[in-house]
Amino acid sequence: MDLDLSPYSVHTDLALEAKELASSRHGDTIPGVHTETAEDDDMVITKMHIENEQGSRAVGKLIGNYITLEVPRLREKDSDLQDKVATRLAQEFSTFLQRIGITKEAKVLIIGLGNYNVTPDALGPLVVENVMVTRHFFELMPDQVSPGYRQVSAVAPGVLGTTGIETSEIVQGIVERSKPDLVIAIDALASRALERVNTTIQIADTGIHPGSGVGNKRKGLTREFLGVPVIAIGVPTVVYASTIVNSTMDMMIDHFKQQTSNTSQIFGLLDGMNESERLQLVKEVLDPVGHNLLVTPKDIDQFIEDMANIIASGLNAALHDAIDQDNVAAYTH
Amino acid sequence: MDLDLSPYSVHTDLALEAKELASSRHGDTIPGVHTETAEDDDMVITKMHIENEQGSRAVGKLIGNYITLEVPRLREKDSDLQDKVATRLAQEFSTFLQRIGITKEAKVLIIGLGNYNVTPDALGPLVVENVMVTRHFFELMPDQVSPGYRQVSAVAPGVLGTTGIETSEIVQGIVERSKPDLVIAIDALASRALERVNTTIQIADTGIHPGSGVGNKRKGLTREFLGVPVIAIGVPTVVYASTIVNSTMDMMIDHFKQQTSNTSQIFGLLDGMNESERLQLVKEVLDPVGHNLLVTPKDIDQFIEDMANIIASGLNAALHDAIDQDNVAAYTH
Amino acid sequence: MDLDLSPYSVHTDLALEAKELASSRHGDTIPGVHTETAEDDDMVITKMHIENEQGSRAVGKLIGNYITLEVPRLREKDSDLQDKVATRLAQEFSTFLQRIGITKEAKVLIIGLGNYNVTPDALGPLVVENVMVTRHFFELMPDQVSPGYRQVSAVAPGVLGTTGIETSEIVQGIVERSKPDLVIAIDALASRALERVNTTIQIADTGIHPGSGVGNKRKGLTREFLGVPVIAIGVPTVVYASTIVNSTMDMMIDHFKQQTSNTSQIFGLLDGMNESERLQLVKEVLDPVGHNLLVTPKDIDQFIEDMANIIASGLNAALHDAIDQDNVAAYTH
């Protein structure tokens, strides 16, 4: 995760939010972008396919498949809901793997990006800590591995600031030695909205690209660089100060629209600007004084660990047939 | 630390910031409020005396003495600067004790407010963990205590949400049993400005009052309730979302003032409002949707521990003559 | 938890182990001590009643009721087994409360003894962190509390070395202010056997006494001192070096007995000594050189948190009728 100050950045790592922003400019239907949504009482699941360059440019995200699970009540510490989300994540992830052609025998390397010692950045290392690894059993005692398991390994490589080495280079070295067929990269993301922090999970088959707002990986964790497909699983754990400011202005304008038809009297030109223009303005003010800090809810410590467990449980069930997708919690501590 | 949604709150626990806000309405000189400032290359030290009810009402803080150390570079992990701040804190605190009539023999109970498991709220418990306690030596082997030490004890009582008991009641019970002459309460504060987070230390002789923005202590840690003087040491570790929004608007208006004389064309009525009015407006929008969350810089984990060490070192040197105020670091781990 | 170097100490905080030792001297039936045992595939539950002074002297434990749950596989990280133990603990604890006359309305204060920052001593504070507290709801909004709950509060008072105040005095102060009808004290214990570490839970209605091997509480957490009944829940998390040495000698002698009738030729006088005499000899050698340290398995970090969750879940279900004793896990995170 790192600061992305590129001029036209929409300041979100979530394809869903990028599409919402694009829709506010282009209208609901964006050529080259296909979305479908399913929801129940607890969660909304959105599948988005960015089919071509046109869609990619409109949304500002790469061509590929994105799944987003939004679970507004996920911070309420309800362990039944957490189990339900892990189970659903397992099912969606499993289907996702099939759709992009990953077989049940494919060997998997899970990479936990981020810094263990910075709470909102610790998601990746915590998933690595909790996920079930099996590769060494296949290597050391292949005849004793039960059917229904595949080879899974997991590494938390650290961040550039503490290792001095580009994360993508470390991962490349590990991929070359351990020869997985698929890399799954877990990372903390930045969202536009505090309410999405620790309530949303995004799966994408686009890899992780430098400048996509997920940080310090100039060379990217991508199929091109690593030679194997890369699936990214991300959870927003921070928001930029500029997006909080901007979305508050939105709410203020909406608020007064209910009271007067002439909001421009109150908000002046701010009222007429579209969201991107205003965000750009906010950033112009905040960046030079170093105020566009990433911010995080104060009680985040309590949620990161729960979220890491949900993802670890979901991955365990999705990756191993022998693990029951209807009862994922029993296999993770 | 807790949310304070009272209608006219200035949203800051720092007397310094409250005074700045008051000055923006009343002008620099506020009757009943006396301030003096000293500064060097590394820090600004402000002593404020709120002398009477008039000053208290104008600033929105209680009658009493306040010292604020502002050290803008304190997040740069410079251990020499940290030692310098601890040493200066020791000197200022020592003088502060003398001025309010606390003798060198006075027995001290240090109370670390806050929740160990919520990073920005862990300052108090961390100070308790690092401070030197001596009371048990005086109780168990009084003849073996070297001269130059006084009786110090330290407790982190927890927060209402995890104990089920008002913190002030727990402290009252401990004061009754252990009979200190002075209580020093350490707490994490909310500031108006992200740049003050973990760079500012406030000392006050007013105790900690319910509704003063430092939370869940309906009965207050005050001389009235506990029967002994209470000195509060606080460090801002969070800001309210509403104050980030508001101060960004300020910066935007200032920004455009340099380019056009007619900022009201850009900002409409927002431009003409004073800070309190606009803040009130922002809160009206954010509170109902639960968005006025406290926020904290993402890398706060790394600073809270350093700050706790500085305060523990400073207290050790201020409280015990035997500890050299010029070399405070050697006595704390 | 602290070192107990009293001359005739049996070096165990577990009544069960003390009784085993006594039986090795006195034979299986000890006057004044009544035990009954139930077991299934996963656990052995022993209820012991020390009825009178004679039994107390023979065993070296106080008159009172003791329940011990031994679960040899509890370190295997099997979450189903953990749920089963929490459920059984809830049932046993609930019955225990009834038997000693604690009503469903009795207000409970849970005290987590020990030091959060020393892993094997962190059990008590971790239980406090995880247990459900309700007292503040009864105080602040009594009409909104659902039926089936009682008033529960919970405090981790710290240890003498970090607070400077006797733990029993802090607890006494809190009891006087918050007026519970019952105190439940959670503490880490010392066992004679590494295999009991983190696999055994002891419940006792005797309170916690100075010199009973649970440390630094000269005045004791007892009905006499606090004015309300005190139930202790303990888990062995450390063993003394001397007991490891001694039990190894036992195993060596047993080992050679299978090979030769003349073990005294191999072990000399060591062979003829009873366990207490030999332990005394080991301590005489280890204590002066400071080697009778408490030791702990290297991977203890991973078990303490699981054990704290089991106890918190068990207490939640035992203390509140509204929490289903057959599904304890859903209520604790």
Added chain:
Amino acid sequence: MDLDLSPYSVHTDLALEAKELASSRHGDTIPGVHTETAEDDDMVITKMHIENEQGSRAVGKLIGNYITLEVPRLREKDSDLQDKVATRLAQEFSTFLQRIGITKEAKVLIIGLGNYNVTPDALGPLVVENVMVTRHFFELMPDQVSPGYRQVSAVAPGVLGTTGIETSEIVQGIVERSKPDLVIAIDALASRALERVNTTIQIADTGIHPGSGVGNKRKGLTREFLGVPVIAIGVPTVVYASTIVNSTMDMMIDHFKQQTSNTSQIFGLLDGMNESERLQLVKEVLDPVGHNLLVTPKDIDQFIEDMANIIASGLNAALHDAIDQDNVAAYTH
């Protein structure tokens, strides 16, 4: 760090202890082994050169150079002593590098072996967290790097049980991508004596070999495998239960020798055995029942972090000329 149950193991990772054991069998002078010792009030520094196969076989350690710093008071939390040890470590390490021909420009990769989440195994990851890395500055802005620094990178690769990949393979991959000239591997060791735990630092130019008692690295972190020299820095943080038992027996025999000439009457055949024979006997008894666990002092949490800081400070000063070897502490947090 892992269990090494090979039949003739001396159960120590310290060359110094292995040599002491060998001396108890062979006498003080061992052909092919050269040692020299320097000491002051606070520490003993032993340099050992195992010159040839004969010496290697006698001691049970590889041919190479070993330096051991023993600092008995290092657990007393004296920050002046800690600084002194870091400074001395820097000097010794610097000399060691010169002696084995490592230049000031050599690029260094520091590998922190072990498991962050198992306290006595966390030394390596903690050093990585605290050490100064510079490689990325050389890569990203080479003209801005001040003179007096060299390229340093640092990775904590995890352990086989949590990654599923041999640690040596991960390191090999990182070495191939980042091309250091030297690897420094930090690891927690097992000692024979509780008093050496967290008071001793060993430097060796032999690399880390499978079966040398430092664990789960079948292929070894060695010059042969990695293609660059490997220096190991180790600190004992655990002891085997069997060595505690055995050294206690030693002390008992010594104890009684002062009282009687006929210790064999007391200890039987145990008395006549040499240390290796008796240790073998103890292991025969403990291993089958799984009791030969590694054990650790209960308060280890407090020392591991201090030790990691000492090593990180020492390495910073030894590796960069620009860092003053007389004032190492200022550069580490």
